[in-house]
Amino acid sequence: MTSLSPEHDGHHGHHGHHGHQHHDNAGGFDEPDMAELLDLDAEVLHAHLTDVTAWLATSAESAGDIPVRRLLDLGSGTGTGTLALLQRFPDAEAVAVDASAPLLHRLRDKAQAQGVAERVRTVQADLDEAWPDFGDVDLVWTSAALHHMADPDSALREVFAALRPGGLLAVVEMEGFPRFLPDDLGIGEPGLEARLHELTSHEHAERVPHLGADWGPRLTAAGFTVESERRFAVDLLPPLPAATGRYAQAMLRRLRDALADRLGADDRSVLDTLLDSDGPDSVTRRGDLTVRTERPAWLVRRPTV
Template sequence: MAELLDLDAEVMEAYLSGVGAWIDELAADQPPRRILDLGSGTGTGTFTLLRRFERADAIALDVSASMLRHLRNRARVLGLADRVRTVQADLDDAAWPAVDAVDLVWASSSLHHMADPDRVLTEVFATLRPGGLLVVAEMESFPRFLPDDLGLGRPGLEARCHAALNGARDTALPHLGSDWGSRLSRAGFTIEAERPFAINLTPPLPASAGRYAEATLRRIRLHLDGRMSADDLATLDALIDSDGTGSVLRRDDLTVRTARTVWAARRP
């Protein structure tokens, strides 16, 4: 998962830069000095925002100790270690971790993992200083990479993978695709903007895009046994076989297609 998150940050650099610039505009009157990255993973949001706001420091909060170790190592490599503090916490627990008041909270693809996101949003509201900004980014689905005509005698392999995955995910992630604007309003926030970001990267792509496609498809494959035909699974297995001739690493027709929506909400 750490590899996938790092590749996502590398491949989606233009998207992240665009979101960072947009946040900079929204925070122009009050540049943040303390940032909370909620569900930080390997630090994609932490490092994007610290580069954008050079006088800020950040609290990276995540449930995973290994992710936070990875984040601290990256911070040292990037020369940002003195501006980052990590906090390990399971936000599904009753107790909100002890963190200082912050000016900006970044929550990217993390709220839909929470058992009770409404309670978490209430805690975020209390943690933000008055006038502080919460930025929520959510994806519609995993990115798509493959040509639509791919499939052993039956085009549309990737579409079938996503359809099967959606069926499995409805139970595991019931809050994915929520009306986050309404939830933010109920928690007391004032919605300043809702902005869709369409991502469509076309060939030629850097080698990292192939690794990103492989890591994403490999993760999807974990959930597809018994949900797709043997032929489809065999084709998918060939695509994620790094050493095979049919590997996505050897294709020159990959794209990266996805959409993410970002909400900016302020504590009055």
């Protein structure tokens, strides 16, 4: 373990990437696209995130925990979890860790805008490499990041070591991308979006094989005891959050670009119509969108003995 020095901060160079020229954790995204997508996700799924942090705080309180003073957000991205947790735990300070300097930069800007910059430290580190020493940590949060790690089981053992005895780890994961379109939209059966997700699941199986894993047994194998396990179902109907159209557009654009030559001409043409911001059928102005997804979550503890 290396010690946590200011040089590990995103302000100062890029540490922990021994030999990695470009860390493609964003799954082929340009960083600005990724930042935008993460921020749109935070905006549209705000109520969902509030539910998750409430579940976490209630579970911690009912277990008679000492206050959360220091928390770690692993794979923090632009800080969706970090900022929500700072609100939820007003006495806490946070360390946000991510491999991406631009995403951490965005996180700091948001923390500044929300008046909590003093309570957040960012650390740029590749969690597939040697971990910095984060000091005594009461709570670790990792959302939609664990499946990106090359060796998540090793990462879980590192989390175990970083937590104080009795400390909590919240893992929030995803099984796929949210869906927005009516089932019958597109030419043929199943509809366009189901087809896109089907193709994407093949791509995911190759590129992010840990996506959709059952993390419970792997958390237990790392030494944790499972306190609570929940599946958070998101099923938003109109009136939808204002950013929903832009979120759907960013997500569908990502699918179009990732699947490119595997899409048939009909699907590409329908997608282009949906993605054309100026067109009458653009997802940014349609009235028939919904937001459906599921996010499984585990709350586990490092035992005291």
